[in-house]
Amino acid sequence: MQSNLYDYLPILLMFIVAGGFVGGTMFVTHKLGPQIKSKIKLDTFECGIESQGNARIPFSIKYFLVAILFVLFDVEVIFMYPWAVNFKELGLFGFIEMLTFMGFLLLGFFYILKKGALKWE
Amino acid sequence: MISFLIYKTILVIVIFAVSLVVAMYSTYGERKIAAFMQDRIGPNRAGPFGILQPLADGVKMFMKEEIIPDVSNKALFILGPCIAMLTACMTGVVIPWGDAITIGGEKYSLQITDINIGVLYMFGVLSIGVYGVMIGGWASNNKFSLLGAIRASSQMISYEVAMGLSIIALVMMTGTISLKEITEQQAGGNWNMWNVVYQPVGFLIFLICAFAETNRTPFDLPECETELVGGYHTEYSSMKLGFYLFAEYINMFISSAVIATLYFGGYNFPFMHDLGLSENLITILGVVALFAKIFFFIFLYMWVRWTVPRFRYDQLMNLGWKILIPLSIGNIMLTGLITLLRQKYHF
Amino acid sequence: MMIKYIFYFLAFVSVFSALMVVVSKNPVHCVLYLIMCFFSIAGHYVLLNAQFLAAVHVIVYAGAIMVLFLFVIMLLNLNTQSEPHKSTWLKFAAAITSGLLLVILVGTLKGSETMVMPVGNPNAGLIKNLGNTLFKDFLLPFEVSSILFLVAMVGAVMLGKKEIK
Numbered sequence: 001m002q003s004n005l006y007d008y009l010p011i012l013l014m015f016i017v018a019g020g021f022v023g024g025t026m027f028v029t030h031k032l033g034p035q036i037k038s039k040i041k042l043d044t045f046e047c048g049i050e051s052q053g054n055a056r057i058p059f060s061i062k063y064f065l066v067a068i069l070f071v072l073f074d075v076e077v078i079f080m081y082p083w084a085v086n087f088k089e090l091g092l093f094g095f096i097e098m099l100t101f102m103g104f105l106l107l108g109f110f111y112i113l114k115k116g117a118l119k120w121e
Numbered sequence: 122m123i124s125f126l127i128y129k130t131i132l133v134i135v136i137f138a139v140s141l142v143v144a145m146y147s148t149y150g151e152r153k154i155a156a157f158m159q160d161r162i163g164p165n166r167a168g169p170f171g172i173l174q175p176l177a178d179g180v181k182m183f184m185k186e187e188i189i190p191d192v193s194n195k196a197l198f199i200l201g202p203c204i205a206m207l208t209a210c211m212t213g214v215v216i217p218w219g220d221a222i223t224i225g226g227e228k229y230s231l232q233i234t235d236i237n238i239g240v241l242y243m244f245g246v247l248s249i250g251v252y253g254v255m256i257g258g259w260a261s262n263n264k265f266s267l268l269g270a271i272r273a274s275s276q277m278i279s280y281e282v283a284m285g286l287s288i289i290a291l292v293m294m295t296g297t298i299s300l301k302e303i304t305e306q307q308a309g310g311n312w313n314m315w316n317v318v319y320q321p322v323g324f325l326i327f328l329i330c331a332f333a334e335t336n337r338t339p340f341d342l343p344e345c346e347t348e349l350v351g352g353y354h355t356e357y358s359s360m361k362l363g364f365y366l367f368a369e370y371i372n373m374f375i376s377s378a379v380i381a382t383l384y385f386g387g388y389n390f391p392f393m394h395d396l397g398l399s400e401n402l403i404t405i406l407g408v409v410a411l412f413a414k415i416f417f418f419i420f421l422y423m424w425v426r427w428t429v430p431r432f433r434y435d436q437l438m439n440l441g442w443k444i445l446i447p448l449s450i451g452n453i454m455l456t457g458l459i460t461l462l463r464q465k466y467h468f
Numbered sequence: 469m470m471i472k473y474i475f476y477f478l479a480f481v482s483v484f485s486a487l488m489v490v491v492s493k494n495p496v497h498c499v500l501y502l503i504m505c506f507f508s509i510a511g512h513y514v515l516l517n518a519q520f521l522a523a524v525h526v527i528v529y530a531g532a533i534m535v536l537f538l539f540v541i542m543l544l545n546l547n548t549q550s551e552p553h554k555s556t557w558l559k560f561a562a563a564i565t566s567g568l569l570l571v572i573l574v575g576t577l578k579g580s581e582t583m584v585m586p587v588g589n590p591n592a593g594l595i596k597n598l599g600n601t602l603f604k605d606f607l608l609p610f611e612v613s614s615i616l617f618l619v620a621m622v623g624a625v626m627l628g629k630k631e632i633k
């Protein structure tokens with residue numbers, strides 16, 4: 001228990017070091033650079049023409065679908081890690097178990113492909 | 122306790138500094154290699170052979186004016202590059218940079234920490250890296266940035282799945298997800314080969330995904346200048362832009378280190394225990410070997426950049442979902458089958 | 469000793485960020501605070517020696533589900549910075565509902581300090597032991613979960629396709 005916690009302490013250390021560096025650099029660059037602001041300079045870039053409206057616009061639902069499918073697949077991948085670590089001990093039984101699991105996964109995958117959910121024009 | 126903290130702090134700072142320096146000189150290397158491949162000279166003014174160019178670039182980045190667009194979301198605009206930089210640095214903690222070094226009878230491991238979920242930790246950090254791009258692009262309130270950010274994040278999450286699947290086949294063979302143990306299993310002698318020999322397909326999938334995760338060509342759609350100006354960092358200037366660019370190079374360095382550790386034996390080199398060298402010398406040579414492997418992969422990144430043209434977005438998504446994911450599932454099944462047959466017939 | 473302080477720190481961070489999720493006006497800030505909250509909960513898991521669970525919590529919740537949340541929030545039209553004013557009636561109902569939830573939570577947790585934690589295997593949270601349990605003792609729930617995934621995939625595709633046409 002003790003040794004395990006000490007293993008995680010350096011991660012915190014790295015976070016502090018990296019965070020300190022990032023914060024410090026941000027502060028220094030903020031102080032060092034020239035500060036001459038004007039209305040046009042602070043406009044968003046739109047290839048030289050005046051920007052029309054803002055960028056809070058809805059975008060293609062496709063990306064959203066990709067995100068949902070990513071969540072599902074990610075969970076399935078995570079499920080496979082404890083299995084892979086124990087693969088040699090679980091042997092054939094575990095393998096068949098995972099084949100069943102993957103069978104359902106592939107079934108869903110083919111359904112997605114068939115429905116054209118991942119088709120990009 | 123105190124000595125433990127001091128030793129870890131020194132190690133953390135050293136590795137942080139090394140990643141920064143390697144990333145800095147990768148930018149120089151990239152320009153030199155690009156110049157070599159296009160029959161140019163490349164940077165040669167700052168110092169001999171332009172060796173001080175990265176420093177000059179850094180100073181320039183610092184001295185540039187910081188522009189935060191009026192319509193942007195200020196806090197998130199600053200937070201974006203910070204997250205990108207932070208996550209880029211965090212993975213270095215679990216990579217075994219070398220074996221233990223003995224000073225005054227005390228063994229000091231060159232790996233900052235050996236947690237037994239090393240590979241998963243790496244994935245965790247990777248999955249957080251998406252936010253840097255997403256938040257930065259969205260906060261800019263610029264159409265190009267938004268498109269770049271959304272493209273980048275869907276690309277990164279798509280390839281994350283294939284990457285996770287490709288490592289599972291490797292984990293099935295090693296039976297552990299601690300990076301240290303994976304490295305030790307590949308130690309020289311006893312015909313222990315590097316994992317790439319057993320997992321060539323897995324390695325290729327992982328390599329492709331690593332390219333996609335670091336947004337390098339041919340997967341640099343998020344910042345594809347012919348369509349999206351600068352992609353998610355269109356609005357960024359000064360060191361905030363620097364962080365985005367820098368994070369990419371650190372990611373390159375770290376992912377090269379991960380590839381070398383997982384598939385190419387990490388700090389092991391052939392005949393390491395047969396030459397009759399002292400332990401400390403072996404460790405130091407091991408670090409050199411690891412860095413040689415890392416530099417080779419960084420070179421590979423650059424080589425590919427100047428060789429392969431960019432994908433179209435539909436091609437990129439098709440490659441990720443329709444080719445790499447089924448391929449890596451097939452790889453898992455094949456690995457499982459062969460391992461079981463080997464267990465049964467002992468070959 | 470140190471563990472106690474780390475626990476208090478993590479507990480403070482999780483409660484603070486959870487409060488900020490509710491209080492923040494900007495939905496993107498809410499998402500970021502929620503991610504922070506998930507991180508501190510992952511820290512709690514590490515304290516309990518449930519390392520695999522901590523990693524999963526970061527990868528799945530903070531890394532995957534919150535990306536989805538952010539996508540949804542970005543997909544919505546956020547042009548109107550101030551959200552439409554909620555009616556008093558709605559606020560009243562919300563206060564009562566959450567108040568009842570609070571009463572239930574307090575009621576459940578009230579006797580818990582006298583409860584004795586069943587001492588199991590302290591290493592049960594390590595990935596190796598967890599896999600052994602999951603794939604031997606909890607085989608059926610595991611396989612059933614794959615059907616759940618299938619249903620979720622079909623649902624996602626159906627919803628997505630409807631929007632395209």
